[in-house]
Amino acid sequence: MIEAVKSRSRKRLITLTVNGEEHEIAIRPNAMLVDVVRDQIGLTGTKSGCSSGSCGACTLLIDGRPMLACSTLAVECDGKAIRTVEDLADGERLSPIQEAFLDQGAVQCGFCTPGMLMSVTALIASNPKPSHQEIKKALEGNLCRCTGYNAIFNAVLQATGQDGIKPIMF
Amino acid sequence: MSNLSFVGKSRKRKDGPDKVTGKAVYSQDVKLPGTLTGRILRSPHAHARILRIDTSRAKALPGVKCVITVDDTKGIKHGFVETPRYPPDQEVFARDKVVHIGQEIAAVAAINDMVAAEAVGLIEVEYEILPALFRPLASMKPGAVEIQPTHPKVDEPYTNIAGKTETEWGDVEQGFAEAHLVRTDRFESHLRTHGYLEPHVTLAHWENDKLNVWTSSMGTFVKRSKLAKVLDLPFSSVRIHKTYTGGTFGGKIDLYTHEYAASRLSMLTNRPVRIVASREEIFSAYRHGQPLTVELKTGVDRNGVLVAQQIKIINNAGAHRGSGVVVIFLCWGFTMAPYRIPNFKYEGYSVYTNYTTRAPQRGHGCPQVRFAIESQMDMIAEELGIDPVTIRMNNARDPEEDLPNSDNVHQAGLKDCLRLAAEKTDFLRNYGQTRKAADLAGSKRRGWGIGLSSYFTGSLIYPNGSGVMVKMNDDGSAVVLTGALDVGQGAETVISQIVAEELSLEMEDIKLVTSDTDTTPQDIGAWISGMTYVTGNASREAAGNAREKLLEVAAEQMNTPKSDLRLQDKMVISISNPDNRLSYRQVIAASVATHRGDTIIGEGFWRTMRDEPMHPSLATTKGRWSENYAFSVQVAEVEVDIETGEARLIKALTVHDCGFPVNPGLVKGQVDGQVSMALGHAFMEEVVTRNGSTLNTNWLDYRMPTIHNMAISEDADVITEQYKVGQPYRTKEVGEGLVSAILAAMANAVYDATGVRLHSTPFTPAKILSGLQKLEQKKAG
Ligand code: FES
Ligand code: FES
Numbered sequence: 001m002i003e004a005v006k007s008r009s010r011k012r013l014i015t016l017t018v019n020g021e022e023h024e025i026a027i028r029p030n031a032m033l034v035d036v037v038r039d040q041i042g043l044t045g046t047k048s049g050c051s052s053g054s055c056g057a058c059t060l061l062i063d064g065r066p067m068l069a070c071s072t073l074a075v076e077c078d079g080k081a082i083r084t085v086e087d088l089a090d091g092e093r094l095s096p097i098q099e100a101f102l103d104q105g106a107v108q109c110g111f112c113t114p115g116m117l118m119s120v121t122a123l124i125a126s127n128p129k130p131s132h133q134e135i136k137k138a139l140e141g142n143l144c145r146c147t148g149y150n151a152i153f154n155a156v157l158q159a160t161g162q163d164g165i166k167p168i169m170f
Numbered sequence: 171m172s173n174l175s176f177v178g179k180s181r182k183r184k185d186g187p188d189k190v191t192g193k194a195v196y197s198q199d200v201k202l203p204g205t206l207t208g209r210i211l212r213s214p215h216a217h218a219r220i221l222r223i224d225t226s227r228a229k230a231l232p233g234v235k236c237v238i239t240v241d242d243t244k245g246i247k248h249g250f251v252e253t254p255r256y257p258p259d260q261e262v263f264a265r266d267k268v269v270h271i272g273q274e275i276a277a278v279a280a281i282n283d284m285v286a287a288e289a290v291g292l293i294e295v296e297y298e299i300l301p302a303l304f305r306p307l308a309s310m311k312p313g314a315v316e317i318q319p320t321h322p323k324v325d326e327p328y329t330n331i332a333g334k335t336e337t338e339w340g341d342v343e344q345g346f347a348e349a350h351l352v353r354t355d356r357f358e359s360h361l362r363t364h365g366y367l368e369p370h371v372t373l374a375h376w377e378n379d380k381l382n383v384w385t386s387s388m389g390t391f392v393k394r395s396k397l398a399k400v401l402d403l404p405f406s407s408v409r410i411h412k413t414y415t416g417g418t419f420g421g422k423i424d425l426y427t428h429e430y431a432a433s434r435l436s437m438l439t440n441r442p443v444r445i446v447a448s449r450e451e452i453f454s455a456y457r458h459g460q461p462l463t464v465e466l467k468t469g470v471d472r473n474g475v476l477v478a479q480q481i482k483i484i485n486n487a488g489a490h491r492g493s494g495v496v497v498i499f500l501c502w503g504f505t506m507a508p509y510r511i512p513n514f515k516y517e518g519y520s521v522y523t524n525y526t527t528r529a530p531q532r533g534h535g536c537p538q539v540r541f542a543i544e545s546q547m548d549m550i551a552e553e554l555g556i557d558p559v560t561i562r563m564n565n566a567r568d569p570e571e572d573l574p575n576s577d578n579v580h581q582a583g584l585k586d587c588l589r590l591a592a593e594k595t596d597f598l599r600n601y602g603q604t605r606k607a608a609d610l611a612g613s614k615r616r617g618w619g620i621g622l623s624s625y626f627t628g629s630l631i632y633p634n635g636s637g638v639m640v641k642m643n644d645d646g647s648a649v650v651l652t653g654a655l656d657v658g659q660g661a662e663t664v665i666s667q668i669v670a671e672e673l674s675l676e677m678e679d680i681k682l683v684t685s686d687t688d689t690t691p692q693d694i695g696a697w698i699s700g701m702t703y704v705t706g707n708a709s710r711e712a713a714g715n716a717r718e719k720l721l722e723v724a725a726e727q728m729n730t731p732k733s734d735l736r737l738q739d740k741m742v743i744s745i746s747n748p749d750n751r752l753s754y755r756q757v758i759a760a761s762v763a764t765h766r767g768d769t770i771i772g773e774g775f776w777r778t779m780r781d782e783p784m785h786p787s788l789a790t791t792k793g794r795w796s797e798n799y800a801f802s803v804q805v806a807e808v809e810v811d812i813e814t815g816e817a818r819l820i821k822a823l824t825v826h827d828c829g830f831p832v833n834p835g836l837v838k839g840q841v842d843g844q845v846s847m848a849l850g851h852a853f854m855e856e857v858v859t860r861n862g863s864t865l866n867t868n869w870l871d872y873r874m875p876t877i878h879n880m881a882i883s884e885d886a887d888v889i890t891e892q893y894k895v896g897q898p899y900r901t902k903e904v905g906e907g908l909v910s911a912i913l914a915a916m917a918n919a920v921y922d923a924t925g926v927r928l929h930s931t932p933f934t935p936a937k938i939l940s941g942l943q944k945l946e947q948k949k950a951g
Contacts, residue, residue, distance in 0.1 A: 044198075044201075051449065054869035086192045102182050109367070109658030111366075141876075145847070153877065
């Protein structure tokens with residue numbers, strides 16, 4: 001057993017571009033991306049809710065596509081570009097999606113929020129005016145226990161300038 | 171208080187920017203160098219004697235730093251309730267026997283998670299299996315295997331009774347004899363879990379005789395008191411730091427063994443220790459809600475006015491007392507608050523079974539009991555030929571009524587809620603239409619249902635009161651020190667609004683230091699439905715105290731009486747001579763210069779029911795319970811597919827009297843979230859167990875609502891205008907009671923759509939189809 005543990009833990013060097021910065025890091029081959037991003041790179045904005053691919057809290061972008069970081073081996077991301085919630089704002093200026101989440105009251109405990117924001121960011125990048133059904137499809141893997149999704153849904157409509165949705169929080 | 175600028179407005183979340191940028195720190199985000207991984211060995215058996223525990227092989231494994239069992243503890247017990255009648259009953263590790271699957275046997279600290287996992291596997295435990303009981307009726311039978319001793323004050327021949335609540339008034343027998351109609355029904359509810367997204371995480375670091383803890387909680391002061399107690403440390407040696415909590419809904423209030431274990435392991439290794447509960451552990455070994463059996467006998471007169479009601483509740487309470495004895499008390503309260511009941515008899519039994527210990531769960535018994543009462547109310551209405559709105563109107567309490575426990579409902583807006591809910595949904599036009607219609611096309615049927623509920627706003631339980639400090643900075647901005655914890659409800663926002671209002675500051679002028687047991691004043695915590703009321707009023711007092719101090723110094727400096735002064739934009743201005751003005755900065759400087767160096771610090775304290783010495787009796791219900799009762803009426807529009815039996819909530823309307831809404835946008839968020847949780851309760855969620863073992867231990871198998879299940883959620887508040895007049899701080903509960911009436915409304919709506927009356931949750935396709943089948947047979951036969 002101990003031998004097995006040792007061989008499994010022989011480290012490998014990979015390169016990740018995270019939020020535009022290149023990192024060369026030594027990782028265990030079985031390390032999951034969520035742990036590498038949170039523990040080794042130190043970006044804890046990405047959340048870990050279930051470690052089993054069922055909640056969406058760990059959603060981040062790999063080469064622009066929303067992926068579950070808890071179900072992605074870090075070695076598979078060698079040479080890829082990762083984008084996390086920490087990269088959405090431009091300094092102090094929040095992105096329109098982040099603003100829309102606050103305007104609509106789409107954040108409560110905030111634990112699902114980073115994953116939600118990444119899913120929405122990917123959606124809007126590829127589909128600037130998603131239909132109601134497309135919004136639901138894009139967010140179906142992101143659980144939120146606090147909001148009932150209503151405010152999150154409205155935030156996406158606001159961010160995409162649809163249905164005349166106006167802020168409810170000021 | 172006519173021109174409110176902050177209170178009563180939908181101000182954006184104070185913690186919002188941090189939460190959308192990933193800066194908000196949760197317990198899992200705190201990292202310390204040299205941290206060890208802790209892991210817990212849990213019982214695989216539901217009921218067994220422990221014959222032997224051997225940790226030697228685990229201890230010998232390279233990389234293992236420490237292994238502890240019950241022998242390494244001081245044997246100090248804890249409990250959700252700790253009163254003379256219900257003393258603490260739980261040890262942090264099993265001693266001599268285990269009483270549920272997942273019970274903690276031992277904990278290890280190791281250099282990484284792989285070694286920790288291997289070490290746990292090397293601990294040898296020898297068990298002698300005992301018969302296990304999972305149904306309360308079997309468990310309470312005289313002569314059943316004893317899980318825990320029956321409470322000594324229960325002198326009935328039952329076994330495994332954790333506690334009993336009983337009370338009565340009037341004469342129910344006579345009431346039933348005089349009633350025009352008497353109905354007896356029985357309702358069952360099922361096991362559900364909280365579903366907080368953030369798993370339990372605890373990081374503990376013992377350093378220089380001080381234990382620093384970061385843990386997912388619902389109130390750091392409650393955690394501190396219990397943790398310090400079981401560790402036998404003075405409170406001053408335990409510091410619970412602030413972290414945001416990623417959802418709780420009741421599931422993070424108790425002391426959990428992983429919190430003790432991380433702490434103790436850190437004390438023994440002098441290294442930080444982190445324990446993360448896996449989602450599978452949470453589903454299988456952590457605390458869930460409380461399934462109740464409700465037997466309900468109700469007598470009414472010709473108009474459906476209640477004459478007598480008798481209710482018996484049996485709680486499947488798990489293997490320790492937990493909050494089970496609170497649920498059976500609360501169910502009494504949730505029964506007596508909304509309707510007048512002249513003759514009443516109540517019995518609640520909390521019964522041990524070999525399930526995991528139970529925790530409070532949003533609503534804490536209210537959804538289960540309102541489901542029963544409101545379902546039966548509709549059945550009675552139908553028998554009498556009265557509509558569902560009128561029968562409720564005939565029983566609903568009026569403002570200023572005294573309750574049987576000598577509480578008063580004050581401006582209860584219940585009847586206004588009923589009127590408005592019926593009007594907004596055109597309820598009486600819609601209700602009954604589907605069942606009346608002949609030959610409807612397709613398989614989809616719409617139904618409308620209504621329910622009502624009342625919830626208390628804070629009660630007396632440790633720490634009973636909240637303190638708040640407002641420290642004015644030299645530049646006129648303020649730092650607020652509060653023990654309040656933002657678990658998502660918006661505590662930080664609401665407190666900032668109140669301080670901004672009272673001190674004429676902008677939201678940006680206020681910075682908060684919160685929920686740190688060493689640096690902030692004690693707080694009741696986010697779990698007794700009273701934070702906005704109790705901590706909110708403490709904040710008002712603290713800001714008011716700072717304001718008075720500012721005004722006193724300003725009056726001296728400006729040579730004008732205090733009554734001539736007003737505050738605006740961080741200035742103190744003379745009303746009679748507006749040119750006579752000083753900035754806060756100048757006033758504070760003057761205070762330091764002329765008053766022994768006094769800076770301006772305001773203090774405020776609040777406690778509900780100030781004249782009551784303590785909480786009401788859980789056993790007899792005697793004593794005051796709350797000084798603010800919230801009321802709500804909810805209407806559900808449900809669609810049932812009569813071919814598949816599949817039902818879903820299309821639209822919910824929530825009309826509530828939550829007192830004065832300090833932040834209507836946040837109230838709306840609470841409404842939507844509760845409607846969603848309730849639809850999960852009704853149609854989707856169930857912790858499925860076999861012999862005490864959870865079969866669905868992840869979210870793929872435990873179906874929680876996703877965005878596809880989202881229902882339209884509308885809300886309206888009533889009588890807000892009344893509160894505006896001098897009472898903008900008369901706030902009431904709005905964060906958990908609203909999971910209740912809507913559950914009943916959905917059951918009533920399923921009936922309205924199909925004619926199928928459901929007596930148990932969840933409302934599954936199988937139950938609905940079998941109900942439809944029975945109706946067919948009845949029609950045919
Ligand atoms: S943490 Fe990755 S899906 Fe839940
Ligand atoms: S805001 Fe709490 S889970 Fe979504």
